[in-house]
């Protein structure tokens with residue numbers, strides 16, 4: 001973040017590189033991304049099954065397998081997020097940026113506005129921000145904290161239906177059915193959540209590549225190596 | 235005059251054999267997932283029951299629930315059990331009318347104060363008390379007056395349990411469910427459009443046997459009948475798991491009896507006993523005759539985006555909001571593009 005002690009002596013525009021993403025954060029990022037892809041593909045096929053294939057019914061177990069893959073990926077997704085929360089507590093200051101929005105800070109809002117102008121090509125250069133920019137931070141929070149929690153809560157509630165009344169998933173997440181009305185509503189919102197993740201993925205990948213091209217900061221390589229490098233100012 | 239025959243005596247008088255009666259008790263026990271050792275207890279409880287007084291109120295309804303019940307009643311023993319309950323007031327079935335009928339209701343309430351059962355079908359209009367009245371009394375007033383001295387209330391059918399058709403969007407009468415209004419008495423929901431007759435009588439038998447409110451699920455439905463989804467008990471479930479679906483009502487899959495999921499089956503999210511108890515004295519149930527489940531025992535099932543649409547189709551009311559969002563997005567894009575163009579023009583001028 002802005003006040004990271006080691007870097008505060010160097011002016012932002014003179015920096016060469018900052019270690020932003022620690023290993024657990026990077027590993028989680030890719031596990032999270034991969035499990036979302038698996039969950040979205042299998043989930044989509046649960047919602048819109050493929051046409052029936054020929055042959056004896058006993059030769060196939062299409063939906064059963066899809067659901068099993070969905071559930072395995074669900075555990076990866078859910079446990080991964082729990083570990084990520086733990087790392088938000090013990091990790092470096094950047095590892096916490098995902099979990100809160102500093103809405104009480106005036107410069108955060110100013111930067112939000114400037115960044116918005118930059119995204120809409122209404123200003124030429126990105127505003128000088130060293131951490132996540134406020135818009136990205138907001139999107140990460142909405143999609144990867146709120147939406148992730150929402151998918152875990154609705155998903156495990158549906159899972160509890162399969163495990164049966166009184167199962168651990170039913171005990172922990174059964175309240176979801178009352179909150180969202182009934183089982184069909186829960187399915188609908190769970191499906192809608194998938195589309196929101198797809199919207200996020202499109203924007204996220206576009207923004208990451210755009211940042212590599214149009215700003216001084218590295219973006220895609222940063223989440224692989226952990227180092228955010230800075231190009232020289234022209 | 236004070237002598238009230240027990241249910242057992244009445245059944246005997248009606249010519250129901252001991253064997254037939256025990257068979258009913260055994261069926262009920264297995265429906266309620268009770269061990270065989272409970273059968274004598276059920277038999278005893280029902281036999282010796284002193285015809286509990288039942289007041290049946292019908293509000294904004296189509297009489298389908300009563301129809302459902304009477305369909306099973308003619309010769310079957312569960313119908314007689316129902317006869318054997320002292321049904322003291324029922325709009326469709328009672329012979330009395332006008333003041334006499336209302337007098338019967340009041341008499342039953344006074345004589346059995348604190349002990350009678352109130353069965354309700356139909357929803358209650360809160361938009362205007364005049365929308366539905368009986369003997370000049372609004373549905374709301376009649377309900378509140380009648381449940382005051384009741385032991386328990388059973389909401390029969392999806393209208394009484396959840397609002398049903400009258401409560402469907404845009405709900406012109408402001409219809410609400412029994413549970414929305416009755417908060418100080420136990421309310422048992424027996425939804426379905428209509429509910430299965432065996433389930434109605436089964437819930438009553440359970441109440442008579444144990445004298446207590448059965449275990450209920452999140453929506454107030456007895457777990458014995460509403461504890462599983464149709465999907466979990468459906469005989470087409472293997473086809474679901476195998477990915478064998480009917481795509482239209484007349485394709486190979488439909489003929490082969492494959493899963494009806496893609497034709498809009500709501501079985502996976504519908505809690506009811508159709509797949510086990512079935513309809514028309516156990517003859518068949520909708521999926522068995524080739525039609526997807528509509529989800530009729532679930533709250534607001536009319537407003538879920540279409541009976542033949544996939545399970546999780548959206549139902550956000552109108553598309554107006556979506557259209558508004560699209561227009562706003564487009565406007566924002568155009569504005570940004572225009573601003574960008576202006577800047578570009580400026581830069582090219584400067585260069």
Ligand code: HEM
Pocket residue numbers: 035036039040042043044046047048067070071074075077078151152154155156158159160187190191193194197502545546
């Ligand atoms: C990024 C996360 C996820 C996505 C994109 C996703 C997507 C989907 C979709 C599209 C469906 C089909 C809904 C329908 O139309 O009926 C579905 C079903 C389901 N999902 Fe997920 N899901 C996610 C996470 C989870 C999690 C964490 C769980 C937890 C166990 C879960 C459990 C389920 C269950 C139980 C079903 C119902 C399957 C069935 O009835 O056969 N999902 N999911």
Ligand code: SF4
Pocket residue numbers: 464465466468469470471472474492493494495499500501502521526527
């Ligand atoms: S027909 Fe309906 S209830 Fe039966 S397996 Fe298919 S989806 Fe489930």
Ligand code: SF4
Pocket residue numbers: 426427464504505506508519520521526527528529530531
């Ligand atoms: S199959 Fe479904 S829609 Fe049909 S009666 Fe049973 S619960 Fe209602």
